[in-house]
Amino acid sequence: MSAVQTPGVQTYSPREFHRQAHDALGNPQIRANFRKAMDGLMTKRRDSFGDWELETLRELGANIRLRALAKLPDLLEQLEANCEANGIRVHWAEDGDQACRIIREICDAHGARSVIKGKSMVSEEMHLNAHLEEAGIEALESDLGEYLVQLNEQTPSHIIMPAIHLNTDEISEIMHDKTGTERTRDVDYMTAAARAQLRERFMAADVGVSGVNFAVAETGTLCLVENEGNGRMTTTVPPVHVAVTGIEKVVEHLRDVPPLYALLTRSATGQHVTTYFNMISSPRKEGEHDGPKEVHLVLVDSGRSRIYQDDELLDTLRCIRCGACMNHCPVYTRVGGHTYGTTYPGPIGSILSPHLMGLEDTKDLPTASSLCGACGEVCPVKIPIPDLLVRLRRESVGEGRGNVPGAGVKRTRKEAAAWKGFQWLATHPSAWRAGTSVAGKLKALMPAKLGAWTDYRTAPKPAGTTLHALVKRHQANKTHEEER
Amino acid sequence: MRARDAILKRLRERADGPLSAPESDFAVVTHRGWSQEERLARFERWIASVHGEVVHTPRETWTEALARVLADKGVRRLALGKEHPVAAEARRALADAEMELVDVDRDIEQWQREQFERVDAGLTSTRGAIAETGSLWLWPTPDEPRLISLVPPIHVAVLDADTLEDTLFDVVEAHGWADGMPTNALLISGPSKTADIEQTLAYGVHGPRELVVLVRHPAATEEQA
Amino acid sequence: MTPVKLYPPKPEKVYFFGTCLVDLFYPEAGLDGIRLLEREGIEVLFPEDQTCCGQPAYTSGYQQEARAVAAAQLGLFPEPWPIVVPSGSCGGMMRTHYPQLFADTDLEEQANEVAGRVHELTEFLVHVCHLKLEDRGAPEKVAMHTSCSARREMGLAETGPALLAQLGKVELVEQARAAECCGFGGTFAVRHPEVSAAMVEDKTTAIAEAGAQRFVTSDCGCMMNIGGRFEQQKKPVKGEHIASYLWRRTS
Numbered sequence: 001m002s003a004v005q006t007p008g009v010q011t012y013s014p015r016e017f018h019r020q021a022h023d024a025l026g027n028p029q030i031r032a033n034f035r036k037a038m039d040g041l042m043t044k045r046r047d048s049f050g051d052w053e054l055e056t057l058r059e060l061g062a063n064i065r066l067r068a069l070a071k072l073p074d075l076l077e078q079l080e081a082n083c084e085a086n087g088i089r090v091h092w093a094e095d096g097d098q099a100c101r102i103i104r105e106i107c108d109a110h111g112a113r114s115v116i117k118g119k120s121m122v123s124e125e126m127h128l129n130a131h132l133e134e135a136g137i138e139a140l141e142s143d144l145g146e147y148l149v150q151l152n153e154q155t156p157s158h159i160i161m162p163a164i165h166l167n168t169d170e171i172s173e174i175m176h177d178k179t180g181t182e183r184t185r186d187v188d189y190m191t192a193a194a195r196a197q198l199r200e201r202f203m204a205a206d207v208g209v210s211g212v213n214f215a216v217a218e219t220g221t222l223c224l225v226e227n228e229g230n231g232r233m234t235t236t237v238p239p240v241h242v243a244v245t246g247i248e249k250v251v252e253h254l255r256d257v258p259p260l261y262a263l264l265t266r267s268a269t270g271q272h273v274t275t276y277f278n279m280i281s282s283p284r285k286e287g288e289h290d291g292p293k294e295v296h297l298v299l300v301d302s303g304r305s306r307i308y309q310d311d312e313l314l315d316t317l318r319c320i321r322c323g324a325c326m327n328h329c330p331v332y333t334r335v336g337g338h339t340y341g342t343t344y345p346g347p348i349g350s351i352l353s354p355h356l357m358g359l360e361d362t363k364d365l366p367t368a369s370s371l372c373g374a375c376g377e378v379c380p381v382k383i384p385i386p387d388l389l390v391r392l393r394r395e396s397v398g399e400g401r402g403n404v405p406g407a408g409v410k411r412t413r414k415e416a417a418a419w420k421g422f423q424w425l426a427t428h429p430s431a432w433r434a435g436t437s438v439a440g441k442l443k444a445l446m447p448a449k450l451g452a453w454t455d456y457r458t459a460p461k462p463a464g465t466t467l468h469a470l471v472k473r474h475q476a477n478k479t480h481e482e483e484r
Numbered sequence: 485m486r487a488r489d490a491i492l493k494r495l496r497e498r499a500d501g502p503l504s505a506p507e508s509d510f511a512v513v514t515h516r517g518w519s520q521e522e523r524l525a526r527f528e529r530w531i532a533s534v535h536g537e538v539v540h541t542p543r544e545t546w547t548e549a550l551a552r553v554l555a556d557k558g559v560r561r562l563a564l565g566k567e568h569p570v571a572a573e574a575r576r577a578l579a580d581a582e583m584e585l586v587d588v589d590r591d592i593e594q595w596q597r598e599q600f601e602r603v604d605a606g607l608t609s610t611r612g613a614i615a616e617t618g619s620l621w622l623w624p625t626p627d628e629p630r631l632i633s634l635v636p637p638i639h640v641a642v643l644d645a646d647t648l649e650d651t652l653f654d655v656v657e658a659h660g661w662a663d664g665m666p667t668n669a670l671l672i673s674g675p676s677k678t679a680d681i682e683q684t685l686a687y688g689v690h691g692p693r694e695l696v697v698l699v700r701h702p703a704a705t706e707e708q709a
Numbered sequence: 710m711t712p713v714k715l716y717p718p719k720p721e722k723v724y725f726f727g728t729c730l731v732d733l734f735y736p737e738a739g740l741d742g743i744r745l746l747e748r749e750g751i752e753v754l755f756p757e758d759q760t761c762c763g764q765p766a767y768t769s770g771y772q773q774e775a776r777a778v779a780a781a782q783l784g785l786f787p788e789p790w791p792i793v794v795p796s797g798s799c800g801g802m803m804r805t806h807y808p809q810l811f812a813d814t815d816l817e818e819q820a821n822e823v824a825g826r827v828h829e830l831t832e833f834l835v836h837v838c839h840l841k842l843e844d845r846g847a848p849e850k851v852a853m854h855t856s857c858s859a860r861r862e863m864g865l866a867e868t869g870p871a872l873l874a875q876l877g878k879v880e881l882v883e884q885a886r887a888a889e890c891c892g893f894g895g896t897f898a899v900r901h902p903e904v905s906a907a908m909v910e911d912k913t914t915a916i917a918e919a920g921a922q923r924f925v926t927s928d929c930g931c932m933m934n935i936g937g938r939f940e941q942q943k944k945p946v947k948g949e950h951i952a953s954y955l956w957r958r959t960s
Contacts, residue, residue, distance in 0.1 A: 018901075025907050033682075039886075040683055056512045063506050070505035073495040080488075092488035144689055145680035161680060168682045191678060191686035198690065203596055219665045229634055229676040229691025236630050236668075237596075247491065254662040258653040259513050269679070272530060273617035275691070277671035285667055290592040290629045301491045309499035330890045334907045368901055370894025370908070371768060373861035387809075393770030400772075403499075410770075419766050423774040426729075427781040429758035436733050452902030456909065457937030460734050467727040467736035471755045474740060 012155070014341035014353060017364040024335045030165060034336050037164045041327040044270025045378070052266075061263045062382040064256045065318035068248075072308065075217040075250045076299065082220025086282040088295045096126025099300045103128060103209065103242055104135050106296055110240055112137060112206030116198075118224070118234035119143040120211030121159050121321060122244050122300055125343040125356065128209070139209070142198050142230040144191065151178040157337030159344060160268045160323040165336050198230070208234035208292065212245035213320070214260060215297070218253050222297065224278040225264060227271075232278050241292040243280075247299050248308075248317040260320055263380035267322040303355045303405075310403045312391055316351050318381040323348075325375035325385060331368055340365060347375035351388040359396045359406030366392035436466045514657075516616065516650040523615035523648045524699075530618025534674030535687055536695045543644070543700040547577030550607070550640065553696050554583065557638055559604040563588050565627035570609035570642045588632055599631060605638035606692075612647035613697075614655060619673040620697065621655060623666040630668050639692040641672070645701045716836045717791060722752040723833070724785070724792045724826075728799040729761035730929040731950075738929065738950030742795040742830050745956055749838045753793075756785035762794075764802040767810065769896050776810050783807075783819050792826045793833045795952050796928050797859020798895075800829040805862055829859055830952060831868040831927050844876040846958035852882050852921035853951075854912070854935060856928035857890050869927050869951055876958055882919040886911070893934040909938045917946055927951045 012020055024030050049057075068075060080090045093099035099122075107115065115137055117123065129139040129150075141150045145162035149155065152174045156162030163171065168185050175181045181193045210231055214223040222243050224231045235241045251257065265271045284291040307313045326332040326346025337345035342353040342362065350365040366389045369375075375385040394400040397416070398408030425432050440462040453459065518526065528538045541549035554562060562578070563586040565571035575585055586603055608628045610620045620641050624630040633639050649655050652671070656662070661669070676691030687693050723746060731739040743753045763778035782803075786792050794800040804827040811820035834840040853873055859865045866888070873881050892898065892908025912935055916924050924946060926932050936948035949957075 018903075021901070021904055025903055031907075037683055053512050060508060060510065060512055063508050066503075067505040067508065070503035073492050076492065076495070092486070092491055094487045094490065098487060142690070143680070144678045148680065161683075163680050164683075166682070168684070171681050187681045187684040187686045190681060191689050195689055199600055203600060218662055221665050221669075227676070228678050228689045230689070232630075232634050232670075233690055236634065237592075247495075254656055254665075255510065255653060256508070258651065258656060259510065261652065262513065272533075273619055273671070273673045275534070275672065275674050275677055277619075277673075279665065279669040280667070281665040281669070282667045287626045288629065288667060289588065289590060289626055290631045291667060299491075301487070305491055305494040308495055311500040314500075314503075330892070330908055331901075331904055334904055367897065368904070370857070370890045370892060370897040370905070372857035372890035372894065374857070374888075374890070377861050390768055390770065393768070394772050395770070397770040399770055416771075419769065419771040419774045422761075422766060423771075423777050426760040426763070426778040429760055429781075432760045433757075436729075439733060452899055453937075455902060456906035456941065457934065458940035460933045460937060462733050463736050465736060467732040467739040468757065470736045470740045471727075471743065474743065475755075 012338045012341035014357065014362045014365055016341060017339060017368060020339040020341060021335045024339045029167065030336050031334065033165055033167050034333050037161070038327050038333040041270060045267060045324060045327070048266040048270040048272055057259060057263060058380055058382050060259045061320075061380050062318065064251060064260060065320070065381045068251045068256070069308070069314060069317055071252060072247070072250065075252055076247060078217040079215055079220060079250050082217065083297055086220045088220060088282060088297055091296060091298045093298055093300045093302070095302045096300065099126050099244060099298050099302070100128055100131035102298050103244065104132060104137070106240065106242055107132070107135075107137050107207050110206055112240070114201070114205050115139045115207045115209055116201055116205035116234055116238060117141050117146070118208065118210035118231040119146055119162070119226070120209065120244055121343060122211055122246050123209060124156065126300065126302065128244070140201055142202070142234055144194055144228060144230070147194060147198065148174060151175070155338070155343070157345065158323060158326060159321055165338065202233045202237045205238040207240045207242060208238040209242045209244065210234050212243050212249055212297075213264065214257050215245060215250045216254050216257060217250050219281060221254065221279050221281045223257060224280070225261065225274050226278065227275040229276060232276055235278065235280055236291050239292055240294045240296070241280075241283075242296045242298060244298040244300060247301055247304050264320050264322050267324040267378065267380040306403070307355050310401065313355070313388070313403060315383050316355070316388060318383050319348055319352070320381055322380055324378045324380065328374040328378045330370065330372060330374065347385045347389070351385055351392060354392050354395070354404055354406070359392070359404055359409045363396050363406070363410045366396060433466070433468050437469065440464050440466060510653060513651055513653040518615060518650055520645070520648070523650065524645060526615040527613055527618050527648055531674060531697060534618070534677065536618065536674045536697055538697050538699055540699050540701060543702050546642070546698060546700045547573055549698055550574055551577065551581060553640060553698070554605065557605065557694070559638065560584060561586050561602060561604050562607055563599070563603045563605070563632050563636060564607040565589070567627040568609045568625070571607065571627065574607055588629055589627065592629070592631060599635050603636040605640055606632035606636040607640045608633050608642070610641050610643045610647070612649060612655060613643050614650070614652050614671070615648055616651045617673060619652070619671045622670045622672060624668050624670065633670070633672060634691045637688065637692055638694045638696065639672075639675070640696045640698065642698045642700060645699050719749070719837055720751065720790055722754055722788070722790045724754045724756060724790050726759055726762070726782070726792055726794045726799070726803070727755070728794060728796045728929070730933070731795060734933065735929050735950055738953045739795060741950070741956035742793070742952035744960070745834065745840070745952060746793065746838070749840065751838070754790065759785055762799040762802045764799060765895055767802065767806060772810070779807055779810055780816055783816060783823055786823055786826065789826070791828055791833065791837065792823065793828050793830055795830040795950065797829050797856045797863050797865060798928050798930055800827055801858040801862035803827040829863055829865055829868070829927065831872055832863065832865050835868045835871050840872065842872065842875040842955065842959050844878050844958055846876070846878055848878040848880070850880045850882050850920050850922050852884050852916045852919050852924040854891060854916070854924055854926040854931055856926065856931050859927055860888060869925070872951065872955060873925065879958070882921050884915040884919040884921070886915060891931045891935050893930045895930065898934060909934050913938045913942065913944070913946070917944060921946060924948050925951050925954045
């Protein structure tokens with residue numbers, strides 16, 4: 001295989017969904033990488049649930065998340081009280097900028113110049129790395145996929161597998177270019193090289209920043225799910241650990257964790273368990289010999305409390321970030337994660353991003369679904385994703401409840417009038433019958449090109465007669481036969 | 485208003501009114517009813533499926549098995565605790581071996597580079613294991629700190645067969661985790677791994693490349709008693 | 710997931726809701742559905758004032774318009790007979806979304822009542838009519854495409870294949886990724902034509918590679934999409950609504 005071009009800094013925007021989709025669809029490498037990966041992930045997920053009572057488990061998962069949301073303010077206060085009692089300092093941030101400032105201030109207090117990061121989608125959402133870089137603090141990703149993506153000056157294309165858009169040859173080229181490793185197809189070699197590169201950085205890091213998978217209110221415990229061990233490194237080696245998470249990640253009890261963990265690993269990658277489940281309840285105690293001396297928890301709202309207000313939209317907050325919806329999405333599989341131009345791609349991104357970024361920027365996302373229902377079918381906490389996509393379509397044309405920023409932005413006079421016309425016709429049966437009958441009779445006059453449809457398909461032609469007319473004839477014939 | 489109060493206020497004054505919390509039925513994650521043999525078989529099958537090595541040994545001769553494993557792996561410097569019986573017995577047994585026993589009851593700041601670069605393996609005890617997922621559970625202590633099971637390229641974990649339980653839920657409930665969590669509680673299910681390069685599995689990306697579980701079985705007479 | 714549904718005994722009469730796509734583009738499929746039901750001794754009532762279930766407006770976010778159109782259909786089924794719909798998509802709209810659409814409105818009760826009587830055609834033939842078929846057609850390799858709405862919204866992945874399995878000379882071929890969407894999705898195909906095209910391309914490839922001479926579907930949207938793609942590719946694989954296929958081979 002010939003050497004691949006390492007692209008320069010790539011930026012994607014949800015405003016450019018159509019152009020980005022066009023580019024991705026025309027890129028056979030991207031198409032093949034995603035198709036192969038998603039096919040594998042779908043099979044693995046199915047196999048991993050094997051003899052589990054999957055529906056009962058999903059029901060329980062949904063129920064645990066619902067309960068947590070029902071008690072959210074109380075649980076957040078309980079979490080805060082227990083964390084503080086354990087010695088974890090808790091911070092609250094209205095938005096990503098505020099959260100970035102909090103983290104930078106923690107760094108400044110320690111004179112930190114180097115931050116090592118475990119995987120955290122919330123930190124991606126708030127552009128923490130860029131914020132820290134501006135303050136002269138280097139932020140380095142340590143999850144292998146995130147590291148590769150960062151080397152390649154990109155953003156993750158999947159919430160669980162950040163570098164899923166790259167194949168082995170591309171990764172080899174990136175590592176060669178940026179770190180001087182040999183060009184190779186040997187994954188063990190590349191993994192070992194990354195290990196060596198990152199170990200130095202773990203030792204040198206002043207602060208470790210991680211996400212949180214579940215924050216347990218009753219014990220003040222932060223749970224992190226991972227395979228690589230970089231999460232444990234990040235939360236154990238540097239003298240300061242900052243965990244950052246959305247306010248919705250809290251669960252009530254420790255016993256709520258096992259079902260969610262079982263659902264998460266199987267839904268995400270089809271693993272029966274991950275290598276590490278890391279539960280952190282305090283900084284290093286007197287007499288202990290390792291672990292950070294300070295642990296901070298930053299709770300970020302960033303639009304979540306607004307989603308929380310609405311009974312239907314609330315379901316969005318149940319998400320445990322497994323990525324199964326993207327793995328099973330026929331649109332995501334074809335256009336890949338970057339096309340969405342958002343931190344969270346795929347179906348979950350299409351129902352979450354409008355709240356985080358507003359519908360002005362994200363109006364093409366809720367429509368980027370055929371509503372095939374595969375996402376809702378696999379969601380481990382039973383989020384009705386297709387219904388929420390429709391709800392956001394409603395919001396974007398101004399026929400929702402106005403509970404999403406930018407509601408109504410997609411409404412155009414022309415389209416609204418067309419649907420009013422459809423309504424009139426479909427509520428006036430005689431006009432409908434006349435209209436459909438005429439359409440059939442005039443089929444020869446139908447334009448050969450029906451916009452985008454006919455670029456790829458032959459245009460459907462109205463039948464010469466309608467079902468209404470056929471039924472009438474059919475019934476007349478029957479009566480006629482009976483009379484004979 | 486402070487961010488905290490503003491966020492909590494919005495959540496408490498929810499526009500669509502208060503939510504009611506459903507009860508949860510956890511039956512699906514417990515009551516497996518496996519026999520000890522089934523538990524052991526499941527544990528071994530699962531942990532082996534992710535490259536964990538299982539070595540069975542009678543309890544009374546376990547340190548011989550340990551010595552063999554360490555010799556096979558060419559371990560020259562072994563990091564281990566002092567007080568836990570596992571560590572204490574291992575130290576006694578390995579005293580005459582050609583192996584350097586590395587003390588871990590030192591603040592990491594004093595020996596970080598040594599730990600990262602000059603330790604071949606870490607030995608730890610475990611509190612138990614989970615049959616359903618092939619997971620060990622560890623609560624690191626000052627005697628056996630957190631990084632011993634993470635930084636060295638080989639992790640040797642000692643598990644008593646009779647501490648195996650069915651599910652994570654069972655462990656959390658039976659041991660009253662909610663009544664008091666340690667600084668760090670860990671489940672470990674295999675050596676460190678990644679599939680971030682085109683879904684190809686590779687081991688030892690950040691943590692140990694190898695995980696050896698020494699499963700100690702009680703003597704037959706003990707078992708009957 | 711649709712909750713477990715209890716099916717009524719075979720009724721004397723049913724209502725037939727033809728759907729707008731059938732009305733306009735595939736009327737024969739509707740008539741064949743009616744014939745299949747009549748052959749089972751059921752009188753088929755075709756409310757003349759039926760137009761469209763309202764789904765296109767609904768999925769486009771035009772809630773008020775969808776509700777107005779749906780409301781106009783609610784009154785067409787006054788007697789308690791089952792309502793049979795030759796489409797998983799329109800059936801799903803009526804069964805699942807009508808109750809949502811009319812929740813907290815004056816029509817809520819009526820919408821729920823109507824929704825509870827809605828059956829997709831193949832579902833009704835299998836579970837209510839317990840249809841027995843005798844194949845009179847020539848040997849043929851056929852691929853079944855079950856629409857996403859039938860499969861997921863209505864939980865009917867099995868009814869179409871079950872009917873085809875009764876046709877002795879028909880070999881149902883196995884296609885790759887049979888459960889994957891064909892890319893129609895109503896207005897999706899128009900709003901995101903390139904993505905939709907990539908999806909239908911893969912679907913036609915899978916059907917052709919499975920060696921099918923024909924594909925059969927229970928939804929006209931999918932048929933228009935997949936069939937239109939085959940036609941443009943000038944491939945000989947033809948699509949047919951399952952009602953027509955069953956009627957043609959057994960009458």
